[in-house]
Amino acid sequence: MASQTSTLPGRSASWQALVSRNLLMLSCVAVLLIIILVSLIGPWFVAGDATMVRPRMRLKAPSELAWFGTDAMGRDVFALTLEGARLSLLVGFMTAVSGGLVGTAIGLITGYFRRLDGFVMRIMDAIMAIPNILFAVAVVSLLGPSLLTIVGALVFNEIPRVVRLVRSVVLSVREEPYVHAAVGMSIPARLILIRHILPSCIAPLIVQTTYIFAAAILSEAVLGFLGVGFPRGTPTWGNVVAEGRAVFLRAPWTIIAPGMVLAITVMSVNLLGDSLRDWLDPTLSRRAKVHS
Amino acid sequence: MTASSSTDVPILKISDLSVALPYGLDRAYAVEGISLSVRPREIACVVGESGSGKSVTASVVMGLLPNALRLAGGSIKLEGEEIGGAPEARMNALRGNRMAMIFQEPLTALNPVMRLGDQIAEVLALHRKEMGKTAVRKRVLELMEDVRLPSPETIYGRYPHQISGGQRQRVMIAMALAMEPALIIADEPTTALDVTTQAQILQLFRELLVKHDSAILMITHDFGVVADVADHVTVMQHGRVVESGKPDQVLGNPQHAYTRELIAAVPRLRYLPDLEPAMPMLEVKDLHLTYRQAGWIRKSQAVHALAGVSFSLAPRQTLGIVGESGSGKSTLAKAVLGFETPSSGQILFCKQDLFSLSQTALAGTRHRIQMIFQDPYSSLNPRRRIGQSLVEGPMRHGKSSAEARRRAVELLELVGLHPSSMDRFPHEFSGGQRQRLCIARALALEPDVIVADEAVSALDVTVQAQVLELFKSLQSELGFAMLFITHDLRVASNICNRIAVMSRGKIVEMGEAREIFENPQNAYTRELLAALPGSELR
Numbered sequence: 001m002a003s004q005t006s007t008l009p010g011r012s013a014s015w016q017a018l019v020s021r022n023l024l025m026l027s028c029v030a031v032l033l034i035i036i037l038v039s040l041i042g043p044w045f046v047a048g049d050a051t052m053v054r055p056r057m058r059l060k061a062p063s064e065l066a067w068f069g070t071d072a073m074g075r076d077v078f079a080l081t082l083e084g085a086r087l088s089l090l091v092g093f094m095t096a097v098s099g100g101l102v103g104t105a106i107g108l109i110t111g112y113f114r115r116l117d118g119f120v121m122r123i124m125d126a127i128m129a130i131p132n133i134l135f136a137v138a139v140v141s142l143l144g145p146s147l148l149t150i151v152g153a154l155v156f157n158e159i160p161r162v163v164r165l166v167r168s169v170v171l172s173v174r175e176e177p178y179v180h181a182a183v184g185m186s187i188p189a190r191l192i193l194i195r196h197i198l199p200s201c202i203a204p205l206i207v208q209t210t211y212i213f214a215a216a217i218l219s220e221a222v223l224g225f226l227g228v229g230f231p232r233g234t235p236t237w238g239n240v241v242a243e244g245r246a247v248f249l250r251a252p253w254t255i256i257a258p259g260m261v262l263a264i265t266v267m268s269v270n271l272l273g274d275s276l277r278d279w280l281d282p283t284l285s286r287r288a289k290v291h292s
Numbered sequence: 293m294t295a296s297s298s299t300d301v302p303i304l305k306i307s308d309l310s311v312a313l314p315y316g317l318d319r320a321y322a323v324e325g326i327s328l329s330v331r332p333r334e335i336a337c338v339v340g341e342s343g344s345g346k347s348v349t350a351s352v353v354m355g356l357l358p359n360a361l362r363l364a365g366g367s368i369k370l371e372g373e374e375i376g377g378a379p380e381a382r383m384n385a386l387r388g389n390r391m392a393m394i395f396q397e398p399l400t401a402l403n404p405v406m407r408l409g410d411q412i413a414e415v416l417a418l419h420r421k422e423m424g425k426t427a428v429r430k431r432v433l434e435l436m437e438d439v440r441l442p443s444p445e446t447i448y449g450r451y452p453h454q455i456s457g458g459q460r461q462r463v464m465i466a467m468a469l470a471m472e473p474a475l476i477i478a479d480e481p482t483t484a485l486d487v488t489t490q491a492q493i494l495q496l497f498r499e500l501l502v503k504h505d506s507a508i509l510m511i512t513h514d515f516g517v518v519a520d521v522a523d524h525v526t527v528m529q530h531g532r533v534v535e536s537g538k539p540d541q542v543l544g545n546p547q548h549a550y551t552r553e554l555i556a557a558v559p560r561l562r563y564l565p566d567l568e569p570a571m572p573m574l575e576v577k578d579l580h581l582t583y584r585q586a587g588w589i590r591k592s593q594a595v596h597a598l599a600g601v602s603f604s605l606a607p608r609q610t611l612g613i614v615g616e617s618g619s620g621k622s623t624l625a626k627a628v629l630g631f632e633t634p635s636s637g638q639i640l641f642c643k644q645d646l647f648s649l650s651q652t653a654l655a656g657t658r659h660r661i662q663m664i665f666q667d668p669y670s671s672l673n674p675r676r677r678i679g680q681s682l683v684e685g686p687m688r689h690g691k692s693s694a695e696a697r698r699r700a701v702e703l704l705e706l707v708g709l710h711p712s713s714m715d716r717f718p719h720e721f722s723g724g725q726r727q728r729l730c731i732a733r734a735l736a737l738e739p740d741v742i743v744a745d746e747a748v749s750a751l752d753v754t755v756q757a758q759v760l761e762l763f764k765s766l767q768s769e770l771g772f773a774m775l776f777i778t779h780d781l782r783v784a785s786n787i788c789n790r791i792a793v794m795s796r797g798k799i800v801e802m803g804e805a806r807e808i809f810e811n812p813q814n815a816y817t818r819e820l821l822a823a824l825p826g827s828e829l830r
Contacts (some may be wrong), residue, residue, distance in 0.1 A: 080659040111321055179674040179683075181730075184663050185685035185737060194683075199675045287644040 025275035028268040035265055042214050050077075051075060051077070051083070051235060060249040061078030064280065068257035071240075072247045081258045083235035088217050091151055091236075092269075095216035096209040099155045103162025104205060108193050111170025121186050124160035132157035135223055140228045150229060158212045171199045203280035210273035214266045221262055237262045301372065303474045303507045304353065306718035309366030309376070311357065318516040322348040322361055322449075323531045329773070330475065330489035330524075333501050334509045337539075339554070340528035341752035342723070345510045350477050352376075354393050355383035371474055381477075389419045391470035396480040398460035402452040408463050409448030412436070412771045415470040416541070421589045435466040435592075438503065439496060457617070458489035465496065468810065469503030472504055479511045480826040486616035491823040492558025494521050513577065515558045519543055557753040558614055558784035559760075564610075564807040566789050572604035572640075573629070573773045574661075574741050579637035581623055581797075596636065599797040605741065608767060610774040613803070614781055620797040621777045628775060629663050630654070641741070649671045658688060662734035666746035672718040678704075678729055679714035685737045696736075706769075709764060724755035731762065734817065744774045748783060760787050781824060785809060793817045 054074035062069040062070040068077035137155035143149045173179060174197065182192050217237075223229035224238015225245075232239065237258050242253030271289060297811060306329065312320045323345040332334040340346045351357050353368055355375065368376040370391060395401040397521075403411055412432045416423060423431070429448075430522065436444035439462040452460055461481060468476050482490040497508060497520060518539060524780075526536040527548070535548040546552045581598040597620045605611050613621045616658055628630040628639060630646065639646045639782045641657065649657065665671045672681055678779040682700035687693060707728040717725060727747065732740055739751060744763070748756045764787060778784050784791055785805055792802040793814065812818045 026728055081476050110485070136759070177671040179667070180629075180631065181663065181671060181733065182684070184658065184661070185688060186659045188685065285772060 002222050008154045022275065022279065023270060025245075025279065026271035027277065030269040031264065032272070035078060035085060035261070035268075036089060039082050039089065042079075042082035042085075046232070051080070051233065059247060061251070068145055069234055069251060069253035071244060071251070071254045073243075077240065077244075077254055077257050080235045081237070081261050084237045084240050084258065084266075085261070087230065087234070087236045088149075088238075090222055090264075091147070091154070091220045092213045092217040094147075094151045095137050095154045095158065096213040098151065099158040099162055099212050100205055100209040104198075104201065104259075105161065105168050105198050107163040107166025108170055108198065108201075110195070111167040112189060113194055117167075127157065128158065128160045133219060133226075134217060136218075136228065137228050137230060140223065145230055147230075150220060150223065151216075153258045154216050157217070162208060162212075165204055170197055175202045203225065206278075206280065207273050208243070209277065210269050212271070214269040217262070217269075218246045220267055300630065301329050302369075303812045304328075304330040304370055305367075305369040306349070306353070306479070307367050307369075308596065309349075309352065309627050310364040311345075311352055312362045312364040314360045319531065321364065321531050321588065323528075324351075325366070326526075326528070326531075326533045327366075328509045328526045328536065329532065330509050331504065331509055334523040335497065335510055335521050336524040336526065337510045337512055337522040338526045338528060338570075339512055339515065339518055341513060343530070344528040345531035346528050347479055348531075350393070350479050350509065350511050353475075354387060354391065354477060356393075356398065360642070365716040369542065376403035381455070388415050388473070389471045390473050391475040391477065392471070392473045394461070394464050394468050394476060394478040394481045396483050398464045398484070399452060401464060404452050406570075407449050407451060409436075412463065413468050415467055419471050431470070436463075436471055438469065438500065439463075439466045440492075440657070441466070456489075457485055458493065461485060461493055462496070463488075465493075465500070466641075466700060468498065469504055469506075473506055475507055475509060477509045477511070480513070481510065482517065483512070485513070487590060487825070488780070488819060488821040489608065490573070490615065494825070498520060498724065504627070513554060515543065515753075516824065519826035522624075522728055528553070533593050539710060543791075548694060553754060557757040559753075559757070559780070559784045560784050561760045561782060561809055562788070563785055563804075563809065565806075566804040567609050570606040570609075573607050573642065574775075575638075575640040576604070576624075577638040577640065579624070579627060579633060579634050579706075581620075581627055581634045596797050598627065600806055601637075601794075601799055603802065605771050605773045605775060607740070609770050609790065610767065610776050612784035612791040613775065613777045613794055614779065614784050615794035616779060618796075619794040621794050622745055623797075624794070625775065625777050628741075628743055629661060630658055630802060643759070652796050654715065657686060659737045660739050660806075661741045661743065662737055662746040664727070664730050664742065664744040665736055666749050668723045668730060668750060670730075671732075672726060672728045674718050677714065677718075678718065679715055680719075681729070682714070682733055682736050682807075689737065700710070700736060703735055704765065706735070722755075724751055724759060726760065727751060727755075727759055731759075735766065739772055741775065742811065743771045743777070746779065747775045747776075749778065749780065756783070763787060781820060 052075065057070045057074035058072060060066060061072045066076045066078060068081060071077055071080070106120065110117045123184045132154070135157060136150070139153035140149055178191060178195050182196055220229060220236065220240065221238035224236050227242060228240050230236050240258045241255050244251070248255050307327045310328050313320060313322050326349065328336065328338070338346045338349060346710065348361065352363065355378070363377055366376065367374055370386065375386065399767050402408070402710065409429070409432050412435060413428045414432060416428050430446065433444045436447060441447050441459060441462050447459070474644070482493050485493060494517065494548040501508065522539045524536070525539050525542045527550070529536050531552045535542055535546065535551045542551060543555060543609065546555055575733065579598050579601040583597055585591070601624060603611060608669070613624060615621045623632060627634050633647070641661065646654065646657070679697065679700060682703065683693065685697035686696040686699060691699070697714070700714065702712055704711055709725060709728055713729070718729070721729065748759050751759060760783065764773070776784065776788055788805050790803065791805050791808045792799045793808065794800065801812065801817050803806060808817065809817050809821065813822060
């Protein structure tokens, strides 16, 4: 048979082929980059403090002065959305990265050292049984809202999913002859885990963390909407939407505009995760199925 | 052998068939201009090594070509009807009905969550809608009877994992026979089976041909099988037919150089003398290993994988462990390598009991027993360069990086590979080359004992012969002892000084290689020897 690597889709040499095959993935990346960039440099372009209350400007419809209109306190919704993006994206990023790291560590260890497995996995099952929003609400109301408590509360619920994923990969890879060969050479367990097992987990991990990223942004918005997220007045997407709720019938733009940005972000992240999965694991993609 | 019946019209006639490979591979055609025909009640064998195009030939007849491949020319006639490039609907009507296929691995070819009887019945239900439920059931039981499945009524309600490999292959054959097809295509049908089972299945094929009046196109790599059953042989290499004819003519008087090479590479029984008694390197004493299947509801079951195994192994000696699947030979290898903990017994390595050593002492000793596995494709970490794999072990045991790399290059040359292989990845090598790399990796640790578990079973015969030769020369140069585990008695006879025959977790007979083959004492050993395919080739 032909060598396996040359037939993998999405690894072609030419740039044009690469772009046309991964159009969806690249457009998701582009959308996310734009949102991140605009949220980072945006505040310099929007005049004045986003959170400044301007009573005379209350509930103005979108115009060239305020692209997304203004809210009940006269604040510019566009500026608030940009400010909110920073915090929301930060929460998503921190949750995804810390959840990925902690979950991978636990997953590698439980998958490899089978004596711990039963015990740790039952704890993971118990964590998964806790409704995540409920848990986050409880933690944030007990410890007070801050970036750390919110991220901590969200990460806690995501860890079991990562652990399960990594553990399942470890369980199959540890039986591969090359791992046995390493054991037979008395290579210490930590090196076996890092050199021979971890690399097989990377592809599914990247995909999983994008989903966590999207879920965390949504959860943060839900917390804000329920009034237990960041303190009122702090611009996050959840808070902006929550404050717009009261005046939704009179000024729908206060919810629609930030809601759309939130939806587009989450959708791009999820689509990015899907296309990364197809790209990294060709056996799962529809394209590969047609050919095999 | 079987006289062809009333007509001489071939059931399958392939003429000048070519199948194109996707652009950019090492050759343009998977098969190129091949012609062959299969007559009624005939077993036609297509022989060749991996990559010869023999399996592509089977799939193109069945209309199951992978999408990347394309029919480039020629004709395929099934009972006079042109089916090369026939529409999918017509092929669906023919498949299972006029032609059927039997695969190498019956476990994956059967649906694991469907009762065996229902799987056979499904074929009938698909093509004979007029048959009633009771009629179908009756026919399924008849078929099971035909393929000699014990107590068909019981097997009907079983699932694939509950029966043995040989029985699964019988179920596959029953499915293939269900519609009385004119042609059965069998792709390596006995390769995954034990020798004694293989002999029974081949016997069954011969009987069924007469009873059901069909023909078989058999794809195989094994000249022993060819010698036993073929009425007509076609030898393929690189997608072309190099030779074809009656088996006694092709095997007895091969015309083409490649055929001669293939036949010469088939391991013959050849014996190495036993060595002078010496201080044993490795001693295994009364080893027992029992797997327990604990259960809350069901009673716990105990499987005696090893039941009192003892042997000793001297430096430079090769002990062959032969036996069929389930005999405990792989468990024995795992126990010696320290991957399984025996329930009782001792493994003495240089007079030290491996199981009484502390963790640290074991880590300092364990690498002196190295292993080589069956599957060369999964034995090397696909993400690491060959150099990285070769120096990892020695560096762990105190060699400097430069020293380890220098030794790795030496070893690569010793196993017949170019030093530039150091910077390449495993997927750039063929199966035989990978097995050489695995040998180099094992030797990098300067082991005293090498455990080779079916180390040549996955290789083509010509490659197999080369690797066996390599083992022998390395052993005489480096002086390690070897535990050579195999299901193939011929291979064992070529490399082992002593042979131990295992059955059900026990060594039933052990002795000098020649003694075992020429004067077997045990009934099971005699049975194994009798089942060896291709007695003409001995």
